[in-house]
Amino acid sequence: MNSPRTVAFSQNAANVFFHILTACNLRCRHCYINPSQHGAQALDIDTIAVWLNAFAGKKNPPNVIFLGGEPTLHPDLALAVKHARRLGYQSVTIDTNGYLFHDILHRVSPEEVDFFSFSLDGATAGVNDSLRGEGSYNACLKGIRQAVSKGFHTSLIYTVSSANLHELEKMPELLADLGIHRFFIQVVGIRGKTARTAGPGPDRIHQVSPDPWLQKVPMVAQKAAMMGISVTYPRVFLKPGEAFACAGRVADNYFIFPNGRVYQCPLCEDYPLHSRVFENNHLISTPGINEADLFKLDIPEGCVMNRIIQPGNIRYLPDGSPEYRIACCLLKEEICGG
Ligand code: SF4
Numbered sequence: 001m002n003s004p005r006t007v008a009f010s011q012n013a014a015n016v017f018f019h020i021l022t023a024c025n026l027r028c029r030h031c032y033i034n035p036s037q038h039g040a041q042a043l044d045i046d047t048i049a050v051w052l053n054a055f056a057g058k059k060n061p062p063n064v065i066f067l068g069g070e071p072t073l074h075p076d077l078a079l080a081v082k083h084a085r086r087l088g089y090q091s092v093t094i095d096t097n098g099y100l101f102h103d104i105l106h107r108v109s110p111e112e113v114d115f116f117s118f119s120l121d122g123a124t125a126g127v128n129d130s131l132r133g134e135g136s137y138n139a140c141l142k143g144i145r146q147a148v149s150k151g152f153h154t155s156l157i158y159t160v161s162s163a164n165l166h167e168l169e170k171m172p173e174l175l176a177d178l179g180i181h182r183f184f185i186q187v188v189g190i191r192g193k194t195a196r197t198a199g200p201g202p203d204r205i206h207q208v209s210p211d212p213w214l215q216k217v218p219m220v221a222q223k224a225a226m227m228g229i230s231v232t233y234p235r236v237f238l239k240p241g242e243a244f245a246c247a248g249r250v251a252d253n254y255f256i257f258p259n260g261r262v263y264q265c266p267l268c269e270d271y272p273l274h275s276r277v278f279e280n281n282h283l284i285s286t287p288g289i290n291e292a293d294l295f296k297l298d299i300p301e302g303c304v305m306n307r308i309i310q311p312g313n314i315r316y317l318p319d320g321s322p323e324y325r326i327a328c329c330l331l332k333e334e335i336c337g338g
C-alpha cells in the first residue's frame, strides 16, 4: 500500500495561478469566479507577457497555471504558453473544462505544456452535468481523449461537495480508462457563486463534514494510487497537536486576476484583501489592511480566513475549544501512483 505524505509548502519555487480572463462557456453551480472582484475583461497578450515577466527570473523558476474562466477561450493562450517557456518557467499547466477552444491542442506541444488539467465533478453525466451543465461531461471526456491521443500529460480536478461525494469512489476506474496521470481532489469553497447562493434553497451546495470526508477521500485516493495514478488532496483537518502553518507566511503562491489583483490566499479572493496589484503593469504592494495582516494572526481554530468565511465547518467542544483545527487550504496530502 502506498502511504500518503503531507506536502509542506514548497520553498523552492513560486506557483503563479494566472487567470487570463474570467469569461466561460459554462455556468457551473459552484463557480468561484466573481467578476465584481476579479474583473470581466480578457487580458491582451502584451499584458500577459509583462505580468509573466514580473514573476520570472528567480533563482528557483516558478510554475505557471493558466486559468479562467475558461483559458482556452483566449485566442492567444498558445502565445502565452510559449512566452512562459521562453522565460524559463519550470512547468506550464492549462486548467480547462474540456471544451478546448481555438484548436489549442494543435497550437501547443507536449514539450511546451506539462499538463492539461481537466475539471469533472461526477463519475457520470447525471451528477457532473447537474453541477456543470448539460453536455459538459461528454465534452470533457472527449477533450481528455483528444489530449491523451496527442501525447499530452493529463490531470483531473474533482471538486467534492455534498452533491457529488457519493460518486468519488467510481473515479479511479474512469481515470484509468481515460489514461489520466494525476488526480486532484478539492473541497468546494464558500466563495464566488457558492457564497452567493448560500442559505436554504435548491441551488445550495454544501461542504462535506469531517466524518464523511475522512471516511471516503483517503480511501479513494489509495485506490487510485494502486491503479498507478498520483493523487493530491487537501488535508483540511489537522490531527491533535499537529503544527499549523499558513502558506501566506511561508510560501510563494500568487493568484492573479484580470483586474490586476494578486492574492496569496485563495480564500481571500472574494474580497478586496489582495496584498499586491498590477498598476500600469508594475507589481506593487497594497496598503493594509489586507490578507498579509490576517496571515499573522494565530487562533485556536487554525486558518483565520476559514474562521471568518466558513465558520460552519468548525465544531466546538463543550469547553468552547475547537474540536479540531482547520489546515491551510494549500496544505496537501500526496500519494504517488504505482
Ligand atoms: S468551468 Fe470553471 S470558470 Fe467555467 S463556470 Fe465552471 S467553475 Fe466557473
Ligand code: SF4
Residues within 6 Å of the ligand: 245, 246, 247, 248, 249, 264, 265, 266, 267, 268, 294, 295, 302, 303, 304, 305, 306, 327, 328, 329, 330
Ligand atoms: S487558507 Fe488560511 S492558512 Fe492558508 S494562506 Fe489562506 S489564511 Fe493562510
